[in-house]
Amino acid sequence: MSKISDLDIIDLAGTRAKGARPYYFNDPDSDRLLSIVMAVAMEHAVTRQRLDALERLIEAKGLLSRQELDDYVPDRAAEGERGVWTQEYIARILRFVQQETETLRDGVDVDIHAVQDELR
């Protein structure tokens, strides 16, 4: 039997249950993707709850009211910075879509196997 200090707790926390897992969608890749997306959704909720707790604690200490936060209006400079951040954020999330659509501009991409053969 292991010692507690030897346990890989990250691995053990996420380990599978014995018994073949069913897949539900017509393509099992959709099951894979959904499971990852839902885990991200949960972690997003966890972050949101943490932020909410932080706001309430700050308010309770009288440093800032949540009304002030909700009523916050950025000045023009801040508005611009926040807009840029939002654009970058969306682009990061949709990077894959961007890269796939780049083939419209660039045509069919270089086949890596062909290059391997070429350079062999």
Place this chain on the structure above:
Amino acid sequence: MSKQAPPPSWRHVGRHGVFPQGKLDDASRFDFLANMNRHLATRLSPKVRESFEKRVAPRTEQALGRPLKDRGEVREAMAREPIYQMWSALRRTTMEMRQQAGRAMVLRQLEPLIEKARALNDAAVTLQLDPTLEIPRTACAVDIHCMPGGYHTELVEDDITNGANYDAGIFATTGGMLGRWNDGGGQALAQWLKQKYPAFKPRRILDLGCTIGHNVVPLAQAFPEAEVIAIDVGAPMLRYAHARARSLGVENITFRQANADDLGYPDGHFDLISSAMFWHESSARSMPLQLREIYRMLAVGGLTAHLEQPQYGEDMSLYEQFIRDWDTWNNNEPFWGVMHDYDVRQMVLDAGFAADKYFETTVAGVVDREVFPVAESNGEDYGRAALWTMFGAWK
């Protein structure tokens, strides 16, 4: 449905001496999971039924040229329905996330948790482990309800990981409907006995498949003079159960690692033999055998009572049978469907009980209504709701 109050936050869960300490993020994870389950049960599940009624059933019955004949045909047809696929996939992945969330929380504090359990258990004679016990196939062929390692797996010496994880997560899985101590089933049985049979005072009680003892503690509290034996095959469950009971001030339960096939107690030894959510994790071989053992071990005038999810029966629609049977195929409950098809009355009679001593009733979880929602049949999360069939017999 949209105005339904959210399930109570995980922070209301009862904290006894071995309950894992949850931080803010742990509570947020469990709250997310409870709300996911609520969403799936109340918003998406009705659409699954609608997709069956409006799309799948008409299309399939037209193709077959006859009505659907059993739940297997419903399952086969529904497997291609996108709404059902999405609901199932979300339900499965939500359960997997629940396991990971609970295990991560427990494992990072495993050492202090084991120390707390050791201190509470303190080599007591009321904790009887048997390292030579062969874990039955019913408990180890697959990890029941997708709980990694099942009831029995031990990672380290004196392990309680799976007991603590089990305890920590039920609250989220059931949306708090089992109450602060997850004991709504045991409370229901205790209340039923007190109200219906106030003169019944069992001296010896046996509880089968007790896991963390959450349903046997209310019985032990209701009958403080009784000697209570609670058995399970999983050592991590029993260590945790014993420490949990001790920290709740309950000392009249002996937790014993044993297989209910053969317990070795004398004939007529017990006045009350109970179980909660036990039989669906049994087998076609063990269930009749264990029912006969119950009859043998029960004293004349004694009672056996068992809480279970509802039986399917001929009166249940094929759709409801199919949806209730989801756990058989998708939640590592291999005996669930077989068990819920049984004529349990006939099985109890075959075990020796008289027909006029058999009973069957419906009970709802007994919980603190100020904090916890009432168990409802509306928007029931099939297989999870705190509404049970209770069956049994007097000897």
